[in-house]
Amino acid sequence: MTDRSVLPSGASRTAPAPAPSGAGVRAVMPLALILLVAAFLRLWQLTATGFNSDEAVYTGTAASLAGDGRLGSLFPVFRAHPVLFQSLVSLALRIHESDWAARVVPALLGVVTVALTYGLGRRLHGRRAALVGALLLAVMPYHVVVSRQVLLDGPMTLCATGALYCVVRYAESHAPRWLLAAGGMLGFTVLAKETSIVLLGSLYAFFALTPAVRTRWWHLLPALGVVGVVALAHPLSQLLAGHARTGGSYLLWQMFRRANHPYYFYGREVPWAVGPLVVVAAVAGLVWLRRENTWRERLLVCWVVVPALFFTVWPVKGFQYLLPAAPVFAVLAGRTLTSFPRAVRAQRLAAAAAIWLVVGSLALPSWVRIQPQTSTRFLAGTGGLPGGREAGQWVRTYAPEGARLLAIGPSMANVVQYYGLRPVSALSVSPDPARRNPSYRAVPNPDRALRDGDFQYLVWDAYTARRTQFFTGKLAELVKHYHGHAVFTARNASGVKVVVIYRVRPT
Structure with a gap:
């Protein structure tokens, strides 16, 4: 590469004549x-x-x-x-x-x-x-x-x-x-x-x-x-x-x-x-x-x-x-x-x-x-999560004070927690401190936690479900075992179900 000439140190350019206002x-x-x-x-x-x-x-x-x-x-x-x-x-x-x-x-x-x-x-x-x-x-x-x-x-x-x-x-x-x-x-x-x-x-x-x-x-x-x-x-x-x-x-x-x-x-x-x-x-x-x-x-x-x-x-x-x-x-x-x-x-x-x-x-x-999303494919950093705000607003309005929720993963948990003003945990957070974000808390035994009444709601979302079949299956088992019934469902712009909140009760 060759270098273009630059003005020597201390040199000065002649100030250009002021341009007419219209030209400016x-x-x-x-x-x-x-x-x-x-x-x-x-x-x-x-x-x-x-x-x-x-x-x-x-x-x-x-x-x-x-x-x-x-x-x-x-x-x-x-x-x-x-x-x-x-x-x-x-x-x-x-x-x-x-x-x-x-x-x-x-x-x-x-x-x-x-x-x-x-x-x-x-x-x-x-x-x-x-x-x-x-x-x-x-x-x-x-x-x-x-x-x-x-x-x-x-x-x-x-x-x-x-x-x-x-x-x-x-x-x-x-x-x-x-x-x-x-x-x-x-x-x-x-x-x-x-x-x-x-x-x-x-x-x-x-x-x-x-x-x-x-x-x-x-x-x-x-x-x-x-x-x-x-x-x-x-x-x-x-x-x-x-x-x-x-x-x-x-x-x-x-x-x-x-x-x-x-x-x-x-x-x-x-x-x-x-x-x-x-x-x-x-x-x-x-x-x-x-x-x-x-x-x-x-x-x-x-x-x-x-x-x-x-x-x-x-x-x-x-x-x-x-x-x-x-x-x-x-x-x-x-x-x-x-x-x-x-x-x-x-x-x-x-x-x-x-x-x-x-x-x-x-x-x-x-x-x-920049139009509302119609796909359930989500890549972090590419936009908002359809259905998350609506789910959180439902939680804020209808979930009683002190209620706790359990989601599949921390992504939807953060969104529902922000809009719902209720603590939301996640199944997929590892109990090993070396393998999880230090900001998140693990639920080592979710079955025991639901049996003891620690969680009253379970949250399913399409975006996390696409990425982890194991924890999605685990949530489905918990919904079935603890008599979960859907109390809220959110759909995206094309009508596809993207978030479901289940009310559960201890057996």
Whole structure:
């Protein structure tokens, strides 16, 4: 790769003449329209479906921070993750406690990420490429779907993109303030979600492979110190609150738990979510424009490849874990799509058609994905759980105070517990502390627990039933043995039964 020239240190550009007000408005309008599209896709029917398991946990934590005593007893503040994002959500819940108030926070942060992607693309490849990149991210199913949920990955992606932008500014100017700013943003990225610490590996790979961008130790060490100081807020808060063992137990469980997906999971899921044409455009541009590649493209490649390799090997794989790669794919694809020849009108029309073809290939799937779900197939991180909110609301209204419920797995248990304000346990939680999430409690002898009257309701759901036949069969046995009768049934948009609550009584 060859390097583009950068402005020498201390040099100055001649300030451009101020543009007429009309020209300024015309310059801003394309980005404003893109942000409106991004906001529409992230806010449309935002609460048509209730929370999924992670959303219930994070919103419950936010409600605890906002002072909700009932949810605080069910969802303690100190569980596993840092609470930077949950603290933001808690501010919204103080204004209005609802699903919409919780989800609008990550949705708006997603729109800000689109704007920041424009800034990143403009810095790297110019205004036209930046506009196309921002538009691609605005309609990209991967980013649209995740940023509509109360998940940590959307805010993490915003902070990570900010850190990437600061690194670009440092590589251009070698000004240490930009590396310090990158350290601060990366620290906030870790506070949004601790697994983002892997992005330090991306930066190490970039600096190690790019001698043209020379970093000095008196620049690097203070920046690393800033990362540590900011990120230290999470373990320090746990220590001061007396919950230091919580984070350690969760880390050990994540390191040694069984793999939840095969190694090819990301290769199968993420390209379709990012958009096959976007991936093709991004990779093809790296090859087609290889003579123009510089440290800029190397930085973007490192930003994607290191986390992708890490999470491929890591046993725990989530659909949304690679979301910080989405802005990078959008920027690289924008660069490719705006590099086609435009000498004659036919070439300009062909270039415009290619751009709108790629945009359309993203917008249509995004529109389909934000409609109410009709399938019982569920992949964590892809949306809410149909029927869960309705089941929980039934429990809150009709189940007596002090009632306890037993579900097949913790995913539906979290959702019903959040909406129902009643404790819900799960059959599939292992009694071995080394093989379960430390946040969950096992039910070692469910038969004895029902015989003693510890549980009054059993909860069946189609999503967990698809994943574990053993525990689904066990629940069916308990329903039959303890004279269970259905008191509530929820169906999805296509009329398929998705949640059933059974009332049981001791024999």
